[in-house]
Amino acid sequence: MHLSILYRGSLIICNYGCEYCPFAKKQQSAIELAKDKQELTKFIDWIEQNHQHNFSILFTPWGEALIHPWYQQGLVRLTNLPNVSKAAIQTNLSCKLDWVEDCNKDKLALWATFHPEWIKRDRYLNQCLELNRRNVSFSAGVVGFPKFKQEIAALRQELPNNVYLWINAVKKELPKMSQGDLDFFEAIDPLFPINTHHYPSRDRSCQAGKSVISVDGEGNMRRCHFIRQPIGNIYNSNWESALRDRLCSNETCHCHIGYVHLDYLELDKVFGEGILERIPVATLGKN
Ligand code: SF4
Ligand code: SF4
Incomplete structure (x- = not known):
């Protein structure tokens, strides 16, 4: 069986x-961070032990x-496991990138916002160029606030053509946006309209x-991040029995x-193998 897992541990x-983000203001103690580390290790141990299954993880x-x-070490470990097809992560790309050399880069992918x-655009761009140099797959992206338009246009020009730049639609701002703003976002990201719907x-x-x-x-297993009701727990012996068709x-x-599933x-x-890290099948770089 192949199973994709969206993992979200205790890290907050x-x-x-970022002004719009609730995690920007939170603090965690060393003890809480140690718990997150312990949980992650246990999760990766579990992936390794379940070698009869194949996993993709975001x-x-x-x-x-x-x-x-x-x-970083978790991604190194996961990408080197034979029963893992993909290990990807959502990141602001502020970290050093030397650790990627210890990964199996064929299986590593970043969702880099x-x-x-x-962060200054040139610093973010350099990080993207470094990923490119190191042959790491990634999607780049920006939250679609009109105030970022200039930076977004410049970034699109500077990024290599093979890098997809997505725009996340800010749903509650959409009704206030001009047609010009919407056209701009679509010109940058041809898949932007897909992200504008409920x-x-x-x-x-x-x-x-x-x-x-x-x-x-x-x-705890849940169907997705948007339905709170657990359906099981991966550390129970019969965890696979929770997986079935549901509406x-x-x-x-x-x-x-969520909606890509x-x-x-x-x-x-549209996304093929890149569905988790948001890399479409077609190259959607600059025109
Ligand atoms: S980088 Fe991401 S997680 Fe961090 S404050 Fe900004 S939106 Fe939140
Ligand atoms: S459509 Fe799928 S991913 Fe979205 S809320 Fe429903 S079950 Fe979850």
């Missing part, structure tokens, strides 16, 4: 302080994980809970890490 802190931390050595208010999902078939699950630091119980789904949208055709 970040080295940036880390979706509530905060920045890659500044902590245990996430540019935060113009927290997709009807109630009673629709979704891979979440079947071929993709979310797992927290204690091993979505939420009214809508609006986040890439809604069957009727057929977004597996």
Whole structure:
């Protein structure tokens, strides 16, 4: 069996302080961070022990994980396991990148978000160019606030053509945006319109809970990050029995890490193998 897992442990802190983000203001003690590290080690041990299955993993931390050595080493370990096809992580790309050389880079991928208010564009760009030089797959992206338009346009010009630059639609801001802003975002990211919807999902078939699950630091399995009800625990001997067809119980789904698994949208055709790290099949660089 192949299973994709979106892992979110106990980490809830970040080295940036984005205005719109609740994790920007949080603190964690050394004890809490040690717990996160312990949970991550246990999770990776479990992946290794379940060698009869094949896994793709996306880390979706509530905060920045890659500044902590245990996430870097976790990716090194995971990408070198024979039963792991992919290990990817959402990051602000502020960390050093030398550790990627110890990974199996064919299996490593980064979802790298540019935060113009927290990092200078040239520093972020250099990090992207370093990933390119080191042959690491990644998607770059920016939250779609019109105030970032100049930085986004410049970044698109500077990034290599083979790098996809996604724009995350700020759903509640969309009605206030001009057609010019919407056209601008679509010119940068041809897939931007896909991200602008709340997709009807109630009673629709979704891979979440079947071929993709979310797992927290204690091993609780959920269908996805958006339905709180656990469906099992990976540390129970019969964990596989929780995986089956289920219809979505939420009214809508609006986040890439969720709706890409809604069957009727057929977004597996758009993203293929890059569905977790948000890299489309087609090269969507600058025109
Ligand atoms: S970089 Fe990401 S996690 Fe950190 S404060 Fe900004 S939005 Fe939040
Ligand atoms: S449609 Fe979204 S909310 Fe519903 S099960 Fe799938 S990922 Fe979860």
